Amino acid sequence: GSFMLVNTSGRFAGQKAHLLLPHLKENDTHCIDFHYxxxxxxxxxxxxxxxxxxxxDGPIGNPVWNTSTGGTWNRAExxxxxFWPNFYQVVFEVVTSGHPGYxxxxxxxxxxxPCTKTPHFLRLQSVEVNAGQFATFQCTANGKLSPSDRLWLQVIYFFPNTLRSGGEGSSPLWKDCKTYEKRWSCLSRKNTCIIIAAFLTYCVSEPPVPIAPPQLSSVGATYLWIQLNANSINGDGxxxxREVEYRTSSGSWYDIQPVDSTSYKIGHLDPDTEYEISVLLTRPGEGGTGSPGPALKTRTKCADPMRGPRKLEVVEIKSRQITICWEPFGYNVTRCHRYNLTVHYRYQAGGQEQVREEVSWDTESSHPQHTITNLSPYTNVSIKLVLMNPEGRKESQELVVQTDEDVPSAVPLESIQGSTFEEKIFLxxxxxxxxxxxxxxxxV
Known part of the structure; x- marks a missing residue:
């Protein structure tokens, strides 16, 4: 009969000859039998x-079987x-060694x-996993396997075009499912030169990440209404x-809340505080949560001050000035980082009521004080503190203080009148x- 033969005589080492079988689309397990x-x-x-x-029609990969010995005709399976719709092509290759022969x-x-002597693998299901995770599958063979049989896994990368072999049943994945896939084969090789192969593919899905930051709908002192704005994504669905992650721009505090609608109210926030808000999206499977999307930076409004200043007291009284002090306060009272403290005071002068106010700049001290000057001696002065921020004001209790006495002014000369008598002068x-x-x- 006839056969296909390569005569290696006169050939340099490394020259190759190929025999390609037609594309085969047999569904389920079948057998290719040949002699060599x-x-x-x-x-x-x-x-x-x-x-x-x-x-x-993917990369040819590595040989599933090879031999360089056999002085007689031998049979291999x-x-x-x-399984449909996969198809394959068997390629026989001879690589010359530089020595003559056939x-x-x-x-x-x-x-x-199925082959008469060779076991076969059961069907492997194609899998989809998220980037950064491990794909796990099991190679199960029907038939008799002996302890001397060699079992291994082979993977062919359709992008990039490489092939690797290993002994593990899982592999870290990191490429986009749309541009990258691997084709795995479970292989078993017997000493009698018998091969078993089964094929599967898996693809890697990128967890979704919003393209745009959330949008701000309304702002309050202790809440923020946002629109998730997560219809456009990078990655796969x-x-x-959906989750909302929000954190203070300064500091390490943050929180994550699940969201079941396209808008969300973030409550229990601190007034006049800047927050960074991002949206997290999750697709099916382990590791399906993507990175936070672009952040929206926004600030809550100020809140009405909690109360007015307390413990307004007099430190020093003089004829023309009064120094006062009060209990120090902080953000928990002002509820805003933008505020001012004014000293309001009123008194009678020349038969008319005078009303004045001054800004106190001593608000950060642990012992805040303020001195009111240019007052009239021996005058009752009503004093109070007013704490104000953009959202409201709170007043302290009013304190009434009298300035000290001072040297009076001169007696009007034109008012002096006198009468003389024999023994006295009346003024x-x-x-x-x-x-x-x-x-x-x-x-006198």
């Missing part, structure tokens, strides 16, 4: 016979488990049933869970315009 012959009169190997299985194959048959005059206290004595 490798021989040389010198006893040196004339070359290597490799067998490849090329799946779906290739048990293949492929490498031949004969009686290549494609049988529509479907989206099965009278008006009080000074400014007594600055109670006059107890006049000297």
């Amino acid at each position: 012959y490798v021989s040389s009169k010198s006893g040196s190997s004339p070359g290597t016979l490799n067998v490849y299985v090329k799946v779906n 290739l048990a293949i488990s492929t 490498v031949a194959i004969d009686e290549v048959k494609v049988l529509g049933h 479907p989206i099965i869970q 009278q005059w008006r009080e000074p315009a400014q007594t600055y206290g109670v006059i107890t004595l006049y000297e």
Whole structure:
């Protein structure tokens, strides 16, 4: 009969010859049966016979079986488990060694049933996993396997175009499902040169990440209304869970809350505080939660001050000035980082009520004080503190204080009148315009 033969005589080492079988689309497990012959009169190997299985016109990968010995005709079986719509092509390759001899194959048959001697693998299900996770699958063979059988996994990368072999049943995944896939095969090799192969593919899905930050709908002192704005994403769906992550721009505090609608109210926030708000999206599977999307930076409004200043007291009283102090306060009272403290005071002068106010800049001290100057001596002054921020104001209790007495002004000369008598002089005059206290004595 006839057979396919490569005569390696006169050939340089590394030259190759290929025999390609037609594309095969047999569904389920079937068998490829062939005979091979490798021989040389010198006893040196004339070359290597490799067998490849090329799946779906992908990369040829590494040989699933090879031999460089066999002085007589030997039989081999290739048990293949492929399922529609996959197809494959068997490639026979001879690589010369530089030594003369012959490498031949004969009686290549494609049988529509499992091999008689070779076990076969059950169907492997294609899987989809999230980037950064591990894909796990199990190779299960039907038939008799002996302890001497070699079992291993082979993976062909359709992008990039490489092949690796290993002994593990899981692999870290990190590429986009749309541009990257691996094709795994479970292989078993017997000492009698029998091969078992089964194929599966898996793809890697990127967890979804919103493209745009959330949108702000309304702002309060202790809440923020946002629109998730997560319809456009990088990565893959479907989206099965939405979460809002928010944190203070300064500090390490943060929180995450699940969201079941396109808008969300974040409550129990601190007034006049800047927050960074992001949306987290999750797709099915372990590791399906993507990174936080772009952050919305926004600030809550100020709240009405909690109360007015307390413990307003007098530190020092003089004839023309009063120094006061009060209990120090902080953000928990002001409820805003933008506020001012004013000193309001009123008194009678020249028969009219005078009303004044001054800004106190001593608000950060642990012993805050303020001095009111340019007052009139011996005058009742009503004093109160007013704490104000953009949202409201709170007042302290009013304190009434009298300034000290001072030297009165001169007696008006034009008011002095006198009358003379034989033994006395009678004088009278008006009080000074400014007594600055109670006059107890006049000297003539």
